[in-house]
Amino acid sequence: MKRPARPLFLAPRPYRRRRLRDAARLLPVFGAFLFIVPVLWSPPGEGARRLSGDVVYFFANWVLLIATAAAFARGLSRQGTAGREDEPDEAED
């Protein structure tokens, strides 16, 4: 089947939209890294690492992720009303 012709390059606004989606997709990967990296630290409970420090680390990152996701969600849902919502993601940029 012939694919419908797509523009090879996008206007700045749709381009931004695409990049925002890319960022939104990458956010959970980034978050997973932040949440799993403590596994590689020195074992807890041996003086080198404090439980309160861990608690602060996790909750700080948690808040950071939530804030980022909130910012992304505003952008992503705004484009839903602004432009064509479901442009194929595989399009050239």
Add this chain to the structure above:
Amino acid sequence: MPFNLLVLSCLAYVIFLFGVAFWVEGRARLGRLRWLRSPMVYTLSLSIYCTAWTFYGAVGYAARSGLEFVTIYLGPTLVFIGWWWVLRKLVRIGRQHRVTSIADLISSRFGKSNLLGVIVTVMAVVAATPYIALQLQSVVLSFQAFAASGPTATPPPGTELTAIWLTGGLALFTILFGTRNLDAKEQHHGIVTAIAVEAVVKLVALLAVGAFVVWGLGGGLSGIVARIDASPIARWDMHPGRWAGLIFLAGAAVLCLPRMFQVMVVENSDDGQLARASWAFPAYLMLMSLFIVPIAVIGLERMPAGSNPDMFVLTLPLAEGQGALAMLAFLGGFSSATSMVIVEAIALATMVSNHIVMPLWLRLRRAEGLGQDLRGLVLNARRVSIGLVLAMGYGYYHLSGGSSALAAIGLIAFAGVAQFLPAMLGGIFWRGATRAGAAAGLVLGFVTWAYALFLPSFGPDAFLPARLLADGPWGIAWLRPEALFGTAQMDPLIHALFWSLLLNASAFFLISVLTFPGPVERLQGAAFVNVFDGPVGPERWGGGAAEPEDLLAMAQRILGDEAAQTLFEEAAGRQGKKSSILPDPTPAFLAALEARLSGSVGAATAHAMISKLVGRETVTVEDLMSVAHETAQILEYSAQLEAQREELARTATALREANDKLTQLSVQKDAFLSQISHELRTPMTSIRAFSEILSEGDLPPEMVARNGRIIQDEAKRLTRLLDDLLDLSVLESGRVQLSLGLANLREMIDRAIQASEQVKPEKTFVIWRDLASENLFLRTDADRLTQVFINLISNARKYCEAEAPEIRITVRMRAGRVRIDIADNGKGIPREAQAVIFEKFTRLPGEMRAKGAGLGLAICRELVANLGGTIAYLPGQGGAAFRIILPLRLEARAA
């Protein structure tokens, strides 16, 4: 606090929730749901992820395993902030296909397979039952904790009795609000709002207890940090495998838990809700876990040794004399447990009624068709299912007698529902996933989970014998439930999760790759995977057979009179019908109706019902295929059209030919008539002339004799002509009677040569023959065939003008047919005459003196045709030559 007061406040709280639900249902009926469908309510309703297991159990979990409890909330956080990956697609599919449960999703995706629906339903019920028991247990424990602290003026009833009352109350509430009506889409605004209220109550309660602990007991932020580091929890072990595995497990569970699917996908109404929830729900989870560690630390510090850490949220304020705070905490825990149980029961009941009860009913009561009020039936099936689910939860609670660690049961249930993950994600992202693959993966994963985690969790000798747990079945060590394939070093939960999901996903992939999906599966697969490419109708009903009245009657039974009539009226309006409310059963309308019905009774059942009315009696795979395979139908239809067109063309050609022939015959008839009148007139003229001469008298006797001879000759000629004509007409009409028999060809030719010797007896012909080749026995009419030979040989004698005339007769046999060539050595027939010599009254130019009437060859042609053969002029033989081809064995003509 007196136990009675506790029960009273519980009742008051429940009545308040009733009020909220009633009020919302009322507004929903009026269509005024604006802020009630806001993203905030949606996010709060998602909080049923935080059950009593979170509310009470998280503190116990923290007291036992340090920060590990947080993984249970980190997993969903990652899933929600990554909503653009999975959740967005899942929710879109759910809305577009009116999915009613996770079983419906998987069954719809894989070709509306009811088998898969049943498998998923059974798995969900098995996995959820302990979880429901867990909720009952936590509420019972909280009742006890409360009652134990107060004055024992009114001794609390036994735990069993509390559990029974609780189960009954929950069943009542769920049935009242979960099965009030059958919505087109399985949405329950009243319940969702009530749950949102409960979500606020439990968050406020936990935050209040947390704030009291940190600032009231722990000495502020700095104080609590010091206490945390000093507490025994600080020496927790972080197992890398378990840590990552639990984050994954929780992420999988938030997608697969039936109750989460219900609030997340089924109750969703637009993408905006999800966009908000993508950060607000993680924020809720974060707030819920914020004070867990401080509460656990202070609880361990202050509460007497041996007290249950699962109840610290409640017992800590009680021990500190904060009655009101404890009451709030109690209501928070009560909210957590009840909201989870209500939604879980609704989700499971929808699955059980749509995938087990309704298909069974349809199969058993097929004869009665759809003559009963199905709405009542579906609702009753739901009610019974809700009762059943809750009764099973109570039964499990009763049997297990209240296990000590809440977290363990929760995680086992998580691992059970995580088995849906490969089929679900594979179904929405991979078009190659097939029904067989999904079924194999689900069953294998479920069996592995049950064998490696669920059944051993009851302890040795409960379900699995202790010997089997220790040594494996039949002593095969590598099949030991908790160390499959020798992996004894793994954490039991991660071990079971790893093996069950590995086997599940592998079977799903392998069998999907090896099998070929049916047409419905392929259409549904395309519609699910490419959901963002706009609605792809997987179903097109070939309309026509269904009566709109029947459809309306059925729709009324499921959707209710008013809703069904409105639906039909709108459809009729769209079709341009102003006077009638009954639309034509077009494929588009049937597809829309099916989508609407599937919101109430599930995709497979709705499909079966419409199939029935459209005239497909039994709903077999073949039916589904022929119904759904749109292209097949179009092809079939166009093939029919093509066939009709060809037939028309054939008829037209035949008619044209017949017309041509009739015209030709009419011309021939005119020619024949003029010819025959001429032929008859000639002898008649001479007869009349000579008879007139005779009648005048006084003629010399020799003159009389001569004239009389002439009259006689002419009369003979006339008779012969009439005989020939008669003969020809009989032959042409095909009414000729053949007397078939075996006859020797040589004898027939001998007779013909003898008979034709009287024609021009003065001439002597040399006749060349090959007697051996003529020695053939033909099954034919010997007299007729001889007549053909006589005609041909006589013609040769008549017209051959050669000096030394000769006739050559050759006989050949070819493939069951005999070829007889009769040729002379005359000057032959000119080319332009060859085409007409077999026509009646044809004479060659310059042959007018011949005696014949020109009927000989015409008679020959008709005779040979009657004998099943052909006769043709054979040009280029040095003279006139005719070729006769005859069958060796002529069969008698049928009738």
